[in-house]
Amino acid sequence: MSDSPAPTDGFSDLGLSPLMLTALAQAEYTEPTPVQAGLIPRALQGSDLLGQARTGTGKTAAFAIPILERVERSKQGFPQALILVPTRELAVQVRGEITKLAFGRKTRVLAVYGGKPIRGQTEKLSRGTEVVVGTPGRVLDHMARGTLKMDCLQVVVLDEADRMLDIGFRPDIEKILRRCPKDRQTLLLSATVPGPVERLARRYMQNPESLNFSPKELSGETIDQFYFTVDQDRKYELLKRLLDREKPRQAIVFCRTKRGTDRLAVKLGKKNPGVACIHGDMHQGARDRVMQQFRESDVKILIATDVVGRGIDVSGVSHIINYDTPTFCDDYVHRVGRTGRMGKDGIAEGVAYTFVTPEEGGELTNIEMRINKLLIRDEIRDFTTVRVKDVEQKETAPAKPPGPPLKKGGRPKRRIRRAL
Ligand code: ADP
Numbered sequence: 399m400s401d402s403p404a405p406t407d408g409f410s411d412l413g414l415s416p417l418m419l420t421a422l423a424q425a426e427y428t429e430p431t432p433v434q435a436g437l438i439p440r441a442l443q444g445s446d447l448l449g450q451a452r453t454g455t456g457k458t459a460a461f462a463i464p465i466l467e468r469v470e471r472s473k474q475g476f477p478q479a480l481i482l483v484p485t486r487e488l489a490v491q492v493r494g495e496i497t498k499l500a501f502g503r504k505t506r507v508l509a510v511y512g513g514k515p516i517r518g519q520t521e522k523l524s525r526g527t528e529v530v531v532g533t534p535g536r537v538l539d540h541m542a543r544g545t546l547k548m549d550c551l552q553v554v555v556l557d558e559a560d561r562m563l564d565i566g567f568r569p570d571i572e573k574i575l576r577r578c579p580k581d582r583q584t585l586l587l588s589a590t591v592p593g594p595v596e597r598l599a600r601r602y603m604q605n606p607e608s609l610n611f612s613p614k615e616l617s618g619e620t621i622d623q624f625y626f627t628v629d630q631d632r633k634y635e636l637l638k639r640l641l642d643r644e645k646p647r648q649a650i651v652f653c654r655t656k657r658g659t660d661r662l663a664v665k666l667g668k669k670n671p672g673v674a675c676i677h678g679d680m681h682q683g684a685r686d687r688v689m690q691q692f693r694e695s696d697v698k699i700l701i702a703t704d705v706v707g708r709g710i711d712v713s714g715v716s717h718i719i720n721y722d723t724p725t726f727c728d729d730y731v732h733r734v735g736r737t738g739r740m741g742k743d744g745i746a747e748g749v750a751y752t753f754v755t756p757e758e759g760g761e762l763t764n765i766e767m768r769i770n771k772l773l774i775r776d777e778i779r780d781f782t783t784v785r786v787k788d789v790e791q792k793e794t795a796p797a798k799p800p801g802p803p804l805k806k807g808g809r810p811k812r813r814i815r816r817a818l
């Protein structure tokens with residue numbers, strides 16, 4: 399390992415140990431993000447916190463840093479921190495981030511999630527670990543078997559709380575929280591805080607302080623967001639042409655259903671190398687493999703469903719394409735948050751395209767109201783996306799989707815590059 403770079407000023411005002419500052423320098427985190435600057439000092443004091451900040455703003459480190467400062471390697475090895483996350487992919491990702499920040503410590507971090515044999519995890523738990531990251535189902539399973547000891551938990555984190563509730567983890571989460579020691583600290587992180595999250599927080603947290611870092615814009619201004627009006631049966635052709643035009647470094651294409659995801663991946667994969675898909679019906683091994691290939695850029699175009707696509711943090715993602723509009727507008731925010739993530743220089747950029755069928759005008763408006771911003775209409779030169787409905791015009795006039803006319807020559811010029 400190379401020499402550690404010198405600790406920097408950015409984090410040194412937050413009351414962190416020299417060990418932590420070294421780990422941060424090692425990770426090349428020079429400045430805390432707003433959610434980190436806000437949460438870390440309060441979390442270090444032991445308060446219960448509800449932190450809201452948009453995707454990609456460093457919420458993981460915001461809870462990982464205070465946890466690492468608090469837990470200590472123990473001989474007995476009962477977990478001292480438990481982090482609940484909605485998906486297996488996130489469990490792996492969060493474990494990775496904590497391990498990175500545990501640089502120079504002996505702290506053990508273990509991920510427990512379904513789809514992997516329980517035995518290996520049980521063995522690792524019995525050998526002892528300070529931090530456990532897990533999906534609620536598998537955590538409950540280990541609790542029931544007595545392999546996950548709850549008695550020494552000092553900190554419990556609900557990460558991506560909104561999504562955990564969306565996918566029906568509420569009863570599991572409540573069961574887990576009821577079994578946690580009463581005097582623990584609870585941290586809840588979420589990109590959005592709808593009513594059910596707020597109620598959960600009030601019920602299981604002690605005077606939680608609410609910190610909101612995304613008051614106005616939920617989906618970053620750092621991301622250029624466009625839409626196409628397109629007939630359902632022309633979406634595939636549009637996708638091909640859009641990929642041709644954009645030549646994305648790496649893209650995630652979101653579909654609404656698992657079968658749709660499969661079908662699109664097969665069709666697109668026939669013509670293009672580097673296409674893969676990921677959804678909840680795939681075996682864990684296959685999902686892990688695809689994510690690994692995506693991280694290593696062997697996969698350039700990942701076709702995904704919302705549940706799995708959520709929270710994926712792959713820094714190279716330049717394009718998000720919503721092949722189907724999301725069922726819930728919150729999902730739009732999460733999908734688009736997959737791009738526009740922080741670069742090494744603290745600058746984010748990315749672009750998102752949403753395919754809207756002529757019947758989905760209402761959905762488009764809902765999204766725009768949700769993000770408080772209008773999507774810009776785009777079109778592909780010489781490609782008609784909407785069939786002309788009027789019989790008389792059919793052979794003579796090209797289809798003209800509704801909305802204001804667009805500049806000739808494809809994508810409007812506006813590109814924002816802006817520090818987070
Ligand atoms: P969120 O949970 O808010 O969606 P993540 O915790 O996944 O965001 O962080 C997004 C990316 O930003 C990760 O790649 C992470 O390593 C990076 N990151 C986090 N904090 C910093 C920082 N202070 N400086 C630079 N990069 C950071």
Ligand code: MG
Nearest residue numbers: 457458558709
């Ligand atoms: Mg996160």
